[in-house]
Amino acid sequence: MRIAQVAPLFEAVPPKLYGGTERVVSWLTEELVRQGHEVTLFASGDSQTSARLVPCAPQALRLSGVRDPLAPHVLMVERVLQMAHEFDIIHFHIDYLHLPLMRRMKKPYLTTLHGRLDLPEMFPFYKEFREAPFVSISYAQRRPLPFLNWVGTVYHGLPRDLYRPSYTPGKYLAFLGRISPEKRPDRAIELAERVGIKLLMAAKVDRADQDYFKEVIKPRLRSPWVEFVGEINDGEKQEFLAGALALLMLIDWPEPFGLVMIEANACGTPVIAWRCGSVPEIIEPGRNGFIVESMEEAERAVAEIERISRRQCRRVFEERFTAERMARDYLALYARLAYEEVPLWRKAA
Structure with missing residues (x-):
């Protein structure tokens, strides 16, 4: 498949230090490439990936001193839309910035929500965009917004050989x-x-x-x-x-x-x-x-x-919790969204 991964710009992919979402995007991207898919990563320019990188900021925003992080993210969404014809599926990891525009596009996409959803201002916003296809990272995450078009839950996974286990109890x-x-x-x-x-x-x-x-x-x-x-x-x-x-x-x-x-x-x-x-x-x-x-x-x-x-x-x-399992779960969703005669991203509209 031709897959676009759209990452937050706050950290590089993968992050140099702290940064959970960007780290997960990296693991998913690398595993999809390893499995033979054509992947394009929209991320900061200091990201390291075996996919095609489209740099949307010179470096991670947390390290660059940018005062308005919203502007680079809006520019990134515009860049994604300009290139949308190149992809079978677009996978967003940037919360909700893209939702008004994707509603008007005839392009399969999904959004993984990585953060907490119990803040009061989120309810009216997501109620407006409840037809959009969302993925949760746990079933517990869904509780504040059960009415959303949840197309799946995909637990995070990391590369099998990233860490070596120690079987000796620690101190x-x-x-x-x-x-x-x-x-x-x-x-x-x-x-x-x-x-x-x-x-x-x-x-x-x-x-x-x-x-x-x-x-x-x-x-x-x-x-x-x-x-x-x-x-x-x-x-x-x-x-x-x-x-x-x-x-x-x-x-x-x-x-x-x-x-x-x-x-x-x-x-x-x-x-x-x-x-x-x-x-x-x-x-x-x-x-x-x-x-x-x-x-x-x-x-x-x-x-x-x-x-x-x-x-x-x-x-x-x-x-x-391996990256291989995570990628397999997402690929099943990509196929349903992109290839069904009446795809999931249109059914709830």
């Missing part, structure tokens, strides 16, 4: 991702102090979360049970996750997917996660981690974590 607890109130790094710190096991925190601090970091988290980094590592890259994730006793994901928000959970499992590391958002769809209790609903349950999970086979964690990853 520390791990927090990986972003310092923000909804990620609850404070819970991770509290749990480490309760159980007396070192917590390593490899995390990014966004500008929007600077006050939370300074006022809530930074004072607690003086604890002898906590070490703040800072933001790490993909190469450093291997050692960081493989060396952990467990990954902590004690979140307090409707997490749409939680990529770090499958990254940990790929390394053989089990996950202790709060029952929230997509967690029950990713974690199989006793098989690749534990799901908890209180700090007391989290303490018990740490005490029992070595009962979980690290080989089993890797097996769950290989069964459910």
Whole structure:
């Protein structure tokens, strides 16, 4: 198939450091190319891909100091539309910017929604565009907007050989991702102090979360049970996750997917996660981690974590969360959207 992938411009594809959506777009793009498809990637100019790259900004916007990120994204959508005749399907990963224009195009497309959908301003917007074909990254993500034209749910997947599993239990607890109130790094710190096991925190601090970091988290980094590592890259994730006793994901928000959970499992590391958002769809209790609903349950999970086979964690990853499986799921949707006599993207209109 001739497939267009349209990525956000905030980070390169793949991102140099933090950037979940751009990382998933990269894995999907590379796997589609590997399977022999003709793929065009619309992304920042510093992206690295084996697909045809159409650069829509000189470099990732987060690194370039651009004051108005909307303008480059609108220009990218215009570029996609100018080239639309070249593709069998256009796959958008940029939320909703393209929807008014694609409504008026006779071109098969779909949109994967990567973020949270429970913000109040989203309801009237998506209600207007409810006929557009959407893909969710978990069934939990759909709950605020059940009326949308959901054509499928496709769980994220990463390359099978991206991480090497370690079957030796680690020595520390791990927090990986972003310092923000909804990620609850404070819970991770509290749990480490309760159980007396070192917590390593490899995390990014966004500008929007600077006050939370300074006022809530930074004072607690003086604890002898906590070490703040800072933001790490993909190469450093291997050692960081493989060396952990467990990954902590004690979140307090409707997490749409939680990529770090499958990254940990790929390394053989089990996950202790709060029952929230997509967690029950990713974690199989006793098989690749534990799901908890209180700090007391989290303490018990740490005490029992070595009962979980690290080989089993890797097996769950290989069964459910590889890039090959993700690409296969998307290809099935592409075919339905592009080739059905009355395609899905027209049925709900």
